[in-house]
Amino acid sequence: MQITSETLERAVEQLARLPGVGRKSAQRLAMHLLKQEKEQVQALAQSLSDLKEKILYCSVCYAVTDQDPCPICSSAKRRKNVICVVEDIRDVYVIEKTNEFRGTYHVLGGVISPLDDIGPDDIRIKELVRRISEEKEEKVDEVILALNPDAEGEATSFYINKMLKPFGVSITRIAHGIPMGTELEFIDEATLSKAFAGRNAF
């Protein structure tokens, strides 16, 4: 594209660095933006620039936020004695959508994954331990582990369980089983075993 415009070429190169965007898609996106109103393109550019200029990490739960502590950690309505541990900020949003959970979060920012060279010190486990161990007006009663049910999530759950045991806090885990609205015949064996093992009184 530098044949007629360096500027266009630069935009295509930058867009092609995004995950899942190849050179052809980047060209398509750049052409689309060229046809948009200037205000619209500026709004996009500004919002991306703001991502690094304005966003902080909450010093309590490590959620991305515009103010520290984040609205959840600073809300008087949230129970500070229950902490839900998640991998990623997106998990916070998914859980918030249910409108069921009234405690606070702890965002690990990843899971232990030896294959990707991510150890316990690369995610915010120390920070979680500090939150549990600190002397505060409100003691933490329960830590709910809500990590993904894959090998890395399981390993991380086990590790956190080991680290928090000494503090005598109750450690729970969200239930794994049959998702609502599906049919049994489409469920994989691992999920079905979990569902049987975790059966409840009716």
Next chain:
Amino acid sequence: MQITSETLERAVEQLARLPGVGRKSAQRLAMHLLKQEKEQVQALAQSLSDLKEKILYCSVCYAVTDQDPCPICSSAKRRKNVICVVEDIRDVYVIEKTNEFRGTYHVLGGVISPLDDIGPDDIRIKELVRRISEEKEEKVDEVILALNPDAEGEATSFYINKMLKPFGVSITRIAHGIPMGTELEFIDEATLSKAFAGRNAF
């Protein structure tokens, strides 16, 4: 996402407006950018902003360019008497890659498409007619139509042919036929018919 950060929510909303990017992908892209170096994100934002700040349309061929006239139209090496008509600037780049064509271009900026409410006046056909009719040192000898071989491309080719006929310029069309490197059995009937109709002496 506004639960903890308006800034993140705004970026997700803006990214989700891009064609082919849904809300989930927009979240993924925003999270990816959050993890990048500040310089990298600023380079992306700046390159998008530049798209509307720095890019012009060549006043001769209507290609996007950083300077007017564009490098192709202002090059002494390009033959001004041959004009290749294309739908989109991307077609210019594809043709330039072949390193075969030494004439100049005319970018229509679309094709006639009644279903999308795009008529002859919405694309740069008037401008093409003006280029052909104008008194210039170098007369246009040939107009090569290189539009896509679909209904809209065909309709646009026919319309341009009708408009340019009075000027006595030679109007040609790129060949449609079997693409190189494919096997006949995988070719659709329409292409095969075109290939037979357009057969050449061996």
